Amino acid sequence: MKEEIHSGWKHRLHEIIYEADTPLGKFFDIALVFLIILSVILVMLESVKEVDQNYHDLLLTLEWVVTIFFSAEYIARIVSLKKPLRYVFSFYGIIDFVSTIPLYLSYLFAGSQVLLAVRAFRLLRIFRILKLVKFLGEASQLKSALKASRAKIAVFIYVVLILSVIMGTIMYLIESDEAGFTSIPRSIYWTIVTLTTVGYGDIAPQTDLGQFIATIIMVLGYGIIAVPTGIVTVEFSRHGKNNKKERSIVHTNTQACPSCSAEGHRDNAKHCYSCGDLL
C-alpha cells in the first residue's frame, strides 16, 4: 500500500519539514525562519562597503552556513515528496533553488550576485512556515478583493499610462533640456513622478507654461488617486460581507499533503483537495 511504503524515514522527514506538530518539526521551522532572515540581512550587509571590508570573512562564513543549510533543505524537500517535480517547478520551488545557488555560481561566473535579489522572496515563506492561519485568511481576503477589481484597475492603469505619454510629450515640447526634459521617455518619467505625487525634484519645469501644465498634472494626479481607492474600497466592503459567512464554515488545519505539499486542508479531510492522494 502507498501509505505503508511512505511510512519510513521519508515520512518522518516530510513531517519535520512540512508540519509543525512534532518538537523536531517546530525546531526545523524556527531554524528556517531564523536562517531566511539571516540570509537576507547577510545580502544587505555585504553591500555596505565599510561592513564588508571589516567583516568580510565572517560574512562569507555565515553565507556558507546559510547556503549549506538551504542546500540540505532543498534536497530534503525533494526527497520527502512523492511527486517532487510539482515542487521543483512551483513558485516556491524555483525561489528556493535560486536562493541556494548564488554562492556556488560565484566561483563560475562574475555577477551571479544578481540572483541574491531573489532571496528576499523567501521572506514570503515565513508566512507559511509560521502557519499564520489568521493572517493567511486576511491575506486571501485582500487577494480575492484585489482580484475582483483587477479589470477595473487594469483600465485605470492603462488610462494613466496613455495620459503620461501624452503629457510627457507635451512637456518635452515645452520645456528645454536644461530643466531635465532631455527626451520624451525622460519627460514621461517626470510625468509619472508628478502624477503619482512622488515629486523628486531632480527634473522640474522652469518655464511659466511648463509650470502651469505641471499644475494641471498634479491636480489630475491628486484627483485620480481617488479612483483605485474607490474601486478597492467597494470590493473590500463586498468581500467583507461574503467572507463573514464563509469563514464560519471552513475549518482548516496545519497539515501539508505529502505528495504535492498543498496546504489548508479541512480538519476532517482524508484526501488532498489538490492531488487526491491520502493525507
Place this chain on the structure above:
Amino acid sequence: MKEEIHSGWKHRLHEIIYEADTPLGKFFDIALVFLIILSVILVMLESVKEVDQNYHDLLLTLEWVVTIFFSAEYIARIVSLKKPLRYVFSFYGIIDFVSTIPLYLSYLFAGSQVLLAVRAFRLLRIFRILKLVKFLGEASQLKSALKASRAKIAVFIYVVLILSVIMGTIMYLIESDEAGFTSIPRSIYWTIVTLTTVGYGDIAPQTDLGQFIATIIMVLGYGIIAVPTGIVTVEFSRHGKNNKKERSIVHTNTQACPSCSAEGHRDNAKHCYSCGDLL
C-alpha cells in the same frame, strides 16, 4: 437596394477594417495595434539624441512606413463608410487625421512635430480594436461613476484653486525671492505642488513663518485628499449595485455599423441604434 449597392468591395473593406470575424479582419486589427505602438515608440526614440544620431535613417524609414499605412487606413476608413463625414469630424477621426500628417507637414513647416503628441491618443483605439468588451464594460462603469460625481468634484477643485490663490499670495508676501517665491503665480505653483503632496523642493520656504504656514498647507492637502476619494467611493458603490442588474441583460457583439461605425450592438440587432441603418 441600399444593402445590395454596398455589398461590393466597399462592404468587404468595411468588414476588414471595422470587424474581426474574418481572418483578414483579424490580421488588419493586429497589424494596426502593432503599428500604433510602433508609431508611439518611434516618436519617443526620435527625441533621444543618441538614438536619433545613430539610427536617424532607420527611424525615418520606419516613420514613412507608419505614415503610409496610416494614410492608407485613413482613406480606406472614409471610403468604406456610407456617411464618412460623421467619422471625419468624430473624436477618433480627428486623431487619426492628425496622427497621419506630421511627416507630410514637416516638408512644409518647421515645428510640425508638435502634432506627434496627438499620436499617443491613438493608443486609446487599441481598446476598441482588441474588442476588449469586458474592459470596456469596466471603463464605462468607471466613466459613469465619475460623471455622476462631476458636480461635486468641480466644487472641490474650485475650492482647492481659491485656497491655492489665497495661500500662494500669503506665501509670496512672507517669503523672499531667494527661496524661489519670485512672483504670485510662482507662489501659487508652489502651493499646488505642496497641497497635492508632490513636493519637488525646487522652491521651499526658508523663514520660520513660511515653514509654519507650509505645514498648515501640507496638513490641509493631506486631509483634503479624503474628499475626492470619498466622493468617488460613494459613487462607485452606488453604480456597482445598479450595474449588476443591467449587465446580466444586455449582450453585445463585435459588429460595427457600416454607416456610422457605432459599436456595441445587441446580438439580435438588425438596425444600428445610432443611425437606424441596416447592419
Place this chain on the structure above:
Amino acid sequence: MKEEIHSGWKHRLHEIIYEADTPLGKFFDIALVFLIILSVILVMLESVKEVDQNYHDLLLTLEWVVTIFFSAEYIARIVSLKKPLRYVFSFYGIIDFVSTIPLYLSYLFAGSQVLLAVRAFRLLRIFRILKLVKFLGEASQLKSALKASRAKIAVFIYVVLILSVIMGTIMYLIESDEAGFTSIPRSIYWTIVTLTTVGYGDIAPQTDLGQFIATIIMVLGYGIIAVPTGIVTVEFSRHGKNNKKERSIVHTNTQACPSCSAEGHRDNAKHCYSCGDLL
C-alpha cells in the same frame, strides 16, 4: 408700511445688485464676476517683475478701475439694504471692504498690499453671483458631511500633531545640523513634510538610524492617510442617502432678502427665514 418705503430707487438698486431676474441685474452680475477675476489677475501680474516694469501704468489704471467699481458696489450694497450693519460685519461684507481699500491705503501706509491677499476670497462670491444652485447644493452636501466628521478629524489632526512633535524631537536628537535638523521646530517641520508624503528634500536624514526612523514615519504617514479618507467616505455615504430624500422636497429660488441679504428662500416663502422681514 415697510414695503412701500422701500419700493423706490433703493428697491430697484437692491434688485440689480442682489437678484438676477432683470436684464440690468444680469449685466451687473456678469460685470462683477468679470471684475473680480480681473482684480485677482491684476494682483498676480503686479507681482511678476518683468510685467510690472513694462506695463506699470496700465496695471495701475486697471487697478483704479477695479477699485472705483468695488467702492461704488460696496456703497450701493450698504445703501440698498434696510439693515446694512448685518452686511458690514458679515463674512462677505468684511471681504468686500478689505478688497476695496488697499489702493487708497497705499498712499497712507507702505506695505498695505498685504490686504490684496484677501481679494482672492471674493472668488467665493462668484459661486453666489452665478446662482450656481446645483453646485451650491453639492457644496452644502460636502460641507455638512465634513461638519459631521469634524470631531473625528479634530482627534485625527491632534494625534498627527503630537506624533510630529515626538518624532521631530527624536530626529533632532539623532540627526546633525548639517543635514538641516538645526532645531526642534525645524525637525517638526521636516516630520510633517515627511508624514504628509510631500517630501521636499531640502532637509533629509543622512545617518543610518535617521533614515531608518524616517522610513517608519513614511510608512506611518502612508497608512495614516487612510483614516481621514475612511471618515469622510463613511460620512459622505451617510449624507448621500439622507440628502436624496431632502432634495426632492425643498425648492429654492434666486431671491435675496432685502433686509439681511440671506439667500436660498423657498419658492413660496413670504418672510425671510433668517430675519423674518417680508421678501
Place this chain on the structure above:
Amino acid sequence: MKEEIHSGWKHRLHEIIYEADTPLGKFFDIALVFLIILSVILVMLESVKEVDQNYHDLLLTLEWVVTIFFSAEYIARIVSLKKPLRYVFSFYGIIDFVSTIPLYLSYLFAGSQVLLAVRAFRLLRIFRILKLVKFLGEASQLKSALKASRAKIAVFIYVVLILSVIMGTIMYLIESDEAGFTSIPRSIYWTIVTLTTVGYGDIAPQTDLGQFIATIIMVLGYGIIAVPTGIVTVEFSRHGKNNKKERSIVHTNTQACPSCSAEGHRDNAKHCYSCGDLL
C-alpha cells in the same frame, strides 16, 4: 471603613487632581494644561540656538518652574491614590515620571535631554484633563476600527516591506554609487521613500533602466495606497453602524475612581468597573 479613612485631605486632593467638579479642581486642570504646553514649547525653544543664547536664563528658570510643578503633581497623584503602584506602572504614570526628571538628571549625566522627547506624550493627557468626552468617544471609535483592521494592515505592511527589500536590491544592482544607491539598506530606504510617494530627491535613479523600474515602483505605490484606505473605510462604516446603537445607551460622567483612576463610569455607577472599589 474604607470610605471614611479616605475622606480626609487625601480625598480632597484626589478630587482636585482627578475631577473637575470643584473650582479648585478646575483651576488645577487649567494650570496643568497650561504647564504641559509650556513645557513642550520650552523644549522646542531651547533647541533654537539664537533663542537659547539670548534667553538662556529665562528658559532655565521656566524649566525649573515646570519641573517643580510636575514633581509636586507626581507626588500628589501617588499620595492621593489608594493603590499608587497601579498608577506608577501605568502608561501615563511612566510618562509623568520621565517628563519630570530630565532637569534633575542633567546634573548627574550629560545627554539626559533625550528624555525630554517623552514630554510630548503628556500632550495626550490634555484630552483626558479637558474631559473631552465627546472627542474621547470619537477617538475610541477610531481606535476600535483600527484595532479591527489590525491583522489586515499587518499583512499589508509585511507585503510592502518584502516588496521594498526586493525592489531595493534590484535598484542597488542597477544604479551606481554616484546616484546615491551606495548599499542595499540605502536602496531600500529610497524604495520606501518612492513607494510612499514622499520622494525627497536626495537619491534619484539616473540610468534609463533605473528610471523605468522607479516608474513601476511609483505606480505600485500609487495603487497600493488604496489598500489600507479600503480596509479602514470598510471598518469605519461597520463600526459607525454598531456605535450608533451603543452610544444611545451608555451615559458616562467625568468622575475618576479614587483607587485606580479609571474613567468613563456610568452616571449611576457606585463601584468602579475596573477595580470594584466604591466611587
